[in-house]
Every structure is written in C-alpha cells, then in structure tokens.
Amino acid sequence: MQNSRYRGVAGVVLVALVAVGGSYLQIGERPTAPEAVVEAGAGNVLPRPPEAGDRPAPPAVQDPPGPPAASPAEARRWALAKRLAMAEELLCSFQDASKYPFTSRPIHEHPDQVYPNRPIAERRAMRTREGPRDADIRIHTTQSRVFIAAGEPVVLSIAAMDRGGERLPIEVERATARGLSAQPDRVTPQVALRMADDGRSGDAVAGDRTVSGAWTPAETDLADFAGTIRAEIEYKVEGRAGVAWLDVVYSPEVPATWSAPIREAIEGGSLVFLLKAKVRAPGRYLVSGRVDDARGRPMAMLMFNDLLGAGDQEIRLSLHGKLIRDLEPSFPLKLRDVDAYLLRDDADADRALMPRIEGEAHTTRVYTLSKFSPDEWQSEQRSRYLTEFTRDVEQTRAELAELDPGQPSISFTPDQCRGFNANISSPQA
Amino acid sequence: MISLRVLIPLMVLLSTAVPGAAMATNYTLWIKGRGPAGASGNYNDFTYWGPAATAAGVNKKAVNWDGYSSISSQSGKIRDALDCFCTGSNWCYVATHDAGDLILGYTLANYGGSARIKKNAVANATGQCGNSDGGTQTGWNIKWVRAASGAAGGSELSDYGVWSNVEPLVKDLKTTTARALYDHNKTFGVLFYMYAAAKSTFNDAKLPGRDDDVVAYHSSGGVAGTTGTALGNPTDFFANDLTLGTAANEGGSVKWSGHSVSFRDDAAAYSHAPLGAWAGIVAVVRAAMEAYAK
Numbered sequence: 001m002q003n004s005r006y007r008g009v010a011g012v013v014l015v016a017l018v019a020v021g022g023s024y025l026q027i028g029e030r031p032t033a034p035e036a037v038v039e040a041g042a043g044n045v046l047p048r049p050p051e052a053g054d055r056p057a058p059p060a061v062q063d064p065p066g067p068p069a070a071s072p073a074e075a076r077r078w079a080l081a082k083r084l085a086m087a088e089e090l091l092c093s094f095q096d097a098s099k100y101p102f103t104s105r106p107i108h109e110h111p112d113q114v115y116p117n118r119p120i121a122e123r124r125a126m127r128t129r130e131g132p133r134d135a136d137i138r139i140h141t142t143q144s145r146v147f148i149a150a151g152e153p154v155v156l157s158i159a160a161m162d163r164g165g166e167r168l169p170i171e172v173e174r175a176t177a178r179g180l181s182a183q184p185d186r187v188t189p190q191v192a193l194r195m196a197d198d199g200r201s202g203d204a205v206a207g208d209r210t211v212s213g214a215w216t217p218a219e220t221d222l223a224d225f226a227g228t229i230r231a232e233i234e235y236k237v238e239g240r241a242g243v244a245w246l247d248v249v250y251s252p253e254v255p256a257t258w259s260a261p262i263r264e265a266i267e268g269g270s271l272v273f274l275l276k277a278k279v280r281a282p283g284r285y286l287v288s289g290r291v292d293d294a295r296g297r298p299m300a301m302l303m304f305n306d307l308l309g310a311g312d313q314e315i316r317l318s319l320h321g322k323l324i325r326d327l328e329p330s331f332p333l334k335l336r337d338v339d340a341y342l343l344r345d346d347a348d349a350d351r352a353l354m355p356r357i358e359g360e361a362h363t364t365r366v367y368t369l370s371k372f373s374p375d376e377w378q379s380e381q382r383s384r385y386l387t388e389f390t391r392d393v394e395q396t397r398a399e400l401a402e403l404d405p406g407q408p409s410i411s412f413t414p415d416q417c418r419g420f421n422a423n424i425s426s427p428q429a
Numbered sequence: 430m431i432s433l434r435v436l437i438p439l440m441v442l443l444s445t446a447v448p449g450a451a452m453a454t455n456y457t458l459w460i461k462g463r464g465p466a467g468a469s470g471n472y473n474d475f476t477y478w479g480p481a482a483t484a485a486g487v488n489k490k491a492v493n494w495d496g497y498s499s500i501s502s503q504s505g506k507i508r509d510a511l512d513c514f515c516t517g518s519n520w521c522y523v524a525t526h527d528a529g530d531l532i533l534g535y536t537l538a539n540y541g542g543s544a545r546i547k548k549n550a551v552a553n554a555t556g557q558c559g560n561s562d563g564g565t566q567t568g569w570n571i572k573w574v575r576a577a578s579g580a581a582g583g584s585e586l587s588d589y590g591v592w593s594n595v596e597p598l599v600k601d602l603k604t605t606t607a608r609a610l611y612d613h614n615k616t617f618g619v620l621f622y623m624y625a626a627a628k629s630t631f632n633d634a635k636l637p638g639r640d641d642d643v644v645a646y647h648s649s650g651g652v653a654g655t656t657g658t659a660l661g662n663p664t665d666f667f668a669n670d671l672t673l674g675t676a677a678n679e680g681g682s683v684k685w686s687g688h689s690v691s692f693r694d695d696a697a698a699y700s701h702a703p704l705g706a707w708a709g710i711v712a713v714v715r716a717a718m719e720a721y722a723k
Contacts, residue, residue, distance in 0.1 A: 350501030
C-alpha cells in the first residue's frame with residue numbers, strides 16, 4: 001500500500017491508545033448490585049450478526065489520548081496521526097453507510113425496531129411509595145406499547161418474583177391513569193384501570209400470578225387527552241405495599257387513514273411499496289415498515305419522511321436495488337408492521353398516529369435478482385459528505401507530510417477504505 | 430455509473446475550484462442538557478459548561494435550550510443552530526451532554542433528511558440566522574458528535590420519580606419513553622462517539638449497572654433496546670461489560686447504529702455534571718473537542 005508509512009503511524013497510535021486505555025482499568029472496583037439489574041426488552045431486539053451490507057466497525061479507542069511524546073515534534077506527529085486515523089475512519093464509515101439510501105436499510109442496523117409490536121418488559125426491585133426499595137422482591141411489568149393511536153387499547157401487566165425467580169402472589173390494590181399535562185397547573189381527569197388475574201380483558205392466563213388489564217383511553221374520560229398518560233399501580237406482595245408507574249403516549253387524533261390496498265412496482269432498479277392514504281391533516285409524515293424474506297427472516301427497514309398535503313396521497317417505501325442484490329433474499333418478500341404518524345414541529349404532544357398496520361401488510365411477487373440495480377445510492381447529500389471527508393483526509397495527510405518531506409504525496413481512494421476496514425478489524429492493526 | 434475511484438478525486442477537485450469554498454468555516458456546537466443554565470438562542474452563553482474563554486473546539490457555539498420543556502417542543506432551538514452553522518459551505522463538530530444527546534438524536538432522526546435553507550451563520554437575538562444564497566440542501570453538515578453522559582436512552586431517575594414529573598422533560602426521560610421517542614439508529618451516517626462516566630455516590634441502587642448518579646451505561650454507551658440494561662466495567666463481576674467501539678457488549682446487547690463508545694470510565698473517576706467548570710465527563714469530551722475539532 002502506497003501510504004503504508006503513515007498508515008503504520010496511525011496504526012501504532014491506535015495500539016498505543018488502547019494500551020493507554022488499559023491504564024484506566026482498575027482492579028477491585030465495587031461490584032454492581034444484582035438488584036439494580038433492569039432487563040432490556042430483549043424480545044424486541046435483533047442480535048446483529050455480521051452479514052452483507054454491514055457497516056465497518058470503527059476502531060475502539062479509549063479517550064483521552066495520552067501520547068508518550070519525547071519532543072514537541074513527536075507530540076505533533078502523534079496528534080496528526082490520530083487525526084488522520086479518525087479522518088479515514090469517518091470517510092470510510094460514511095462511504096459504507098451511504099451505499100444504500102438512509103430510508104432503505106439492512107434491518108440489523110435497527111436492532112430495536114425489528115418487532116415494534118412486542119410488549120416492552122421491565123424488571124426492577126420493588127419500590128415502595130415512600131421511596132425505599134425492597135431488593136428481595138423483583139417486580140416484572142409489561143406494556144404492549146408506548147405510543148397509542150386513537151381507539152387502540154394498551155395492555156399492562158405486573159408480576160412479582162423472589163430472588164430465586166419464584167412467582168410470588170401479588171395483589172393490585174388500586175390502578176389508575178391520569179394525563180401528565182404540558183401545563184403543570186392544568187388538572188386532567190383520573191380514571192380507574194381494571195387489572196386482574198382472571199384470564200379476561202387482557203389477562204392471558206387466569207391464576208398465573210400475573211395481573212393484567214387491557215385499557216382503551218378512547219373509552220374513558222381521557223379520550224380527548226393528547227400526550228403522556230401515567231398508569232399508577234399500587235400493589236401488595238407478602239404484606240408489603242409497593243407502586244409501579246407505566247407511561248404511554250396517547251394520540252386521540254387520526255390525521256390520515258389508509259385508503260387502498262398496497263401495491264408494488266419496480267422503479268429505478270428498486271422495489272417500491274405504494275401505500276395510498278387519505279390525509280386530513282397536512283404536514284410531515286413519518287412512516288416505517290419492515291420487510292421479511294420468504295423464510296420469515298427480517299431483512300430490511302424502510303422509512304418515509306416527507307411533507308404530505310391534504311387529500312389523497314401516495315406514500316412510497318422503497319427497498320433499494322443494491323440492498324436486495326447484497327442480501328439475496330428468497331422471494332416473495334413480505335412487508336409488515338407499518339407505523340405512521342404526523343409529526344408536529346415544536347409541539348407537545350408531537351405526533352398524531354395513523355392506524356397501525358400490525359403484522360403482514362403486503363406480499364410481493366417473485367423476482368429474480370437481476371431485476372434490481374447493483375448500483376450504490378448517489379445523492380447530493382452523499383457527495384457533499386464524501387467530498388468534505390476526503391478533503392479532511394488529504395489536508396491532514398498534507399500536514400503530516402510537512403513533518404516528513406520525504407513522504408510522497410498521494411491521494412486517498414475508495415480502495416484504501418477497503419484496506420482500512422480490513423486493518424481495523426485486525427488485532428494487529 | 431461513475432465509480433467512486435473517479436468520483437471522489439473529481440469532487441475534491443471541483444470543490445476547491447468553486448468560488449466561495451475558501452470561505453467555508455468549521456464550527457463546534459455544544460448542546461446542553463437538563464437544567465436552566467444558558468440563555469436560549471445566545472450562542473455565546475457558556476454558563477452551562479464553564480468559562481467561555483476555555484478552548485473547546487474551533488469557533489465554539491453554545492446551543493442553549495430551556496432544559497425543562499419537552500424534547501419535541503425545544504427541538505426547534507437545535508434546528509435553528511444546525512441551520513445557522515451547519516449548512517452551505519460550513520461544517521460542524523457537535524458535543525452534547527445529558528439530554529443534549531436525546532434532543533440532538535430526536536432532531537437528526539426526524540429532520541436529518543429534510544430540506545434545509547442555507548444560512549449565513551449570523552444570528553439574531555433569538556438564535557435564528559439570515560439566509561445565505563437562498564438555496565436549500567438535504568440535512569445538515571455534521572462531521573461527528575461526541576456525547577458526554579448521553580441521556581438518549583433515558584434515566585431511571587425519571588422512572589423512579591426522583592425528579593418531579595411536573596417537569597415536561599422528565600416524562601421524556603423515562604427510559605421506555607426516551608427509547609420509543611424516535612429511531613435512535615437513524616443518524617444519517619453521522620457517527621456518535623459516546624463517553625460513559627461512572628463516578629457514582631448516591632443513586633447507585635436506582636440505576637442499573639455502572640452510572641454517574643444520573644445516567645447509566647446503557648444510555649451513555651448508546652445501547653439499543655426498548656428499556657435499559659445493566660452494563661459495567663471489565664472488573665465488575667455482577668454486570669456484563671460495556672465494550673469500546675461499536676462491537677456488541679458482553680452478554681449480547683448491541684449498540685444503536687452509528688454509535689461507538691470512545692470512553693468507558695474504568696476508574697470510576699468522572700462524574701456527571703459540568704458544574705459550570707467544564708468538569709466531570711465533560712472535561713474528557715472538552716479535551717477531545719480541543720484536539721480534534723479543528
């Protein structure tokens with residue numbers, strides 16, 4: 001490689017920085033208390049296996065940098081080499097990240113957006129109303145979603161476990177919901193929630209020591225409230241009283257509705273899903289949908305974000321041709337779980353949800369891969385960034401060359417990005 | 430299709446030939462977090478951070494918002510600043526602290542692909558700038574972001590009612606809400622370098638894993654998920670490690686796309702608040718901004 005000398009300097013910097021980072025490692029720090037553990041909603045998160053379309057991993061560098069400089073010139077060389085490594089990282093990372101449109105991405109880049117309709121689960125130590133926590137009792141809560149469209153129900157549940165994971169009897173003494181107004185002095189209605197362990201109204205299994213309830217804001221005094229609604233659940237476990245809070249954000253307004261079956265078309269070498277909508281409230285709409293291949297394997301996340309006028313509109317979710325070519329899915333593909341909302345600038349609450357399309361929305365025809373374009377995405381935005389990042393690499397390299405006039409002047413090419421990405425994934429880099 | 434091998438050198442050549450390109454200016458934006466310090470729209474008011482004379486990156490600007498209202502209602506202040514300094518031939522480096530991470534992430538995810546009017550970087554009293562050439566561009570010119578104790582994943586202090594829920598920002602900081610507020614993976618190719626602090630004294634039991642008394646590693650490390658998870662340092666026996674870089678953490682949790690951990694506080698030496706003195710984890714980010722935001 002032509003610039004092996006400077007790359008070598010940058011590589012030495014990276015290795016040394018990792019070594020410097022090691023000086024921050026301390027033995028004997030206090031362990032994290034197990035009762036402080038909160039579980040992620042793991043069911044909603046897709047693990048990220050390396051695959052086609054994956055972005056390169058930037059080098060892991062522990063800041064702050066600490067060059068073991070013997071002289072001002074060496075310190076300057078060190079700093080420039082670090083800046084060069086960063087500039088190359090930015091150029092290569094952006095080049096790779098922008099080979100597909102930002103609205104058509106491999107779904108592993110959106111690991112917490114893969115299954116948006118799975119319940120959100122949390123596990124915490126029991127909290128009493130007075131504040132102290134009881135670490136011997138774990139409280140498990142779930143809520144079916146955070147943002148609720150007009151007319152949609154939300155299912156809330158609560159259960160208790162001991163340290164060994166055994167279910168404990170739990171009794172919900174009182175469950176209420178009230179709006180958290182953006183105006184602190186505004187009083188909002190408070191409504192009672194039905195929660196029980198009887199196998200009805202949102203409770204999946206009777207007598208399983210999970211107390212649940214389905215609740216529809218549109219059917220209560222909060223029907224016209226827009227914004228955050230807090231459910232407060234007062235419960236008792238083994239004679240001890242506790243409280244849990246679950247927040248949902250309700251949108252009573254329906255800004256637009258879906259108006260026709262979804263169609264598909266190949267346009268410009270990409271597969272486009274065409275969604276017809278009747279828009280009542282014009283403005284900026286954000287729409288997202290997921291695509292699975294014929295085997296049910298999640299493959300892509302499609303997004304739309306643009307202004308829509310009132311009346312009949314067509315929303316386009318485009319699956320980029322190169323992404324299809326790179327992922328080589330088995331057809332037919334399935335579009336599923338489409339979420340959409342009107343985003344209101346600078347408002348609280350900031351969105352009004354369209355009716356959710358939960359589950360399968362559309363199944364495509366069967367295509368051969370040759371129908372799709374293998375070309376990378378091009379746009380003014382992409383060109384602007386690549387131009388700037390390339391200039392940063394060249395300028396930093398020129399500054400480094402001033403310190404060592406014997407180094408030949410060279411240009412950075414995309415091929416060097418591939419070499420860079422290979423280097424940073426190697427422990428010897 | 431023109432290959433990138435040809436395209437990139439060509440773009441560099443063209444960009445240097447365009448009149449006005451020499452006037453391109455780089456700016457360093459500091460987006461504050463929760464709390465009242467810093468007058469909204471005054472890009473020279475560094476009260477939240479520390480003495481304004483301190484070096485903190487080229488052409489530094491303080492991006493102030495009220496630190497109290499909801500993220501959505503204050504996003505316009507961030508858009509104003511990005512429009513002012515990060516359009517046309519101007520480029521930005523961005524530093525955030527605390528909820529500054531959440532409000533920048535929200536603004537980028539929702540408006541990062543929208544048409545922006547190019548501005549002249551001359552602000553009026555409310556923080557809005559005049560138009561430059563009347564043209565528009567898609568999104569902003571942001572080179573990278575460094576987030577000190579980023580709260581984009583929320584804080585359990587909001588979950589537990591430690592903060593008053595009368596404050597609109599507090600409801601947005603509830604972990605489940607903050608994580609559902611927008612798609613955190615949508616950064617439009619902009620890299621977020623995360624700086625996670627771990628000096629904790631009094632809120633340790635409320636926050637999972639390592640924390641700095643306000644934000645836990647699951648947020649300051651940019652970890653994906655609908656709720657928080659417990660992550661710690663390599664020496665912590667009871668928690669999985671937050672890894673450096675973009676790699677998955679010990680235990681399998683993954684980071685939001687475009688998020689890379691640059692600093693993990695293995696010595697538990699850095700606290701959360703800047704204390705008006707560029708203190709705590711902000712000191713680490715300030716040093717990085719001084720070194721790399723040129």
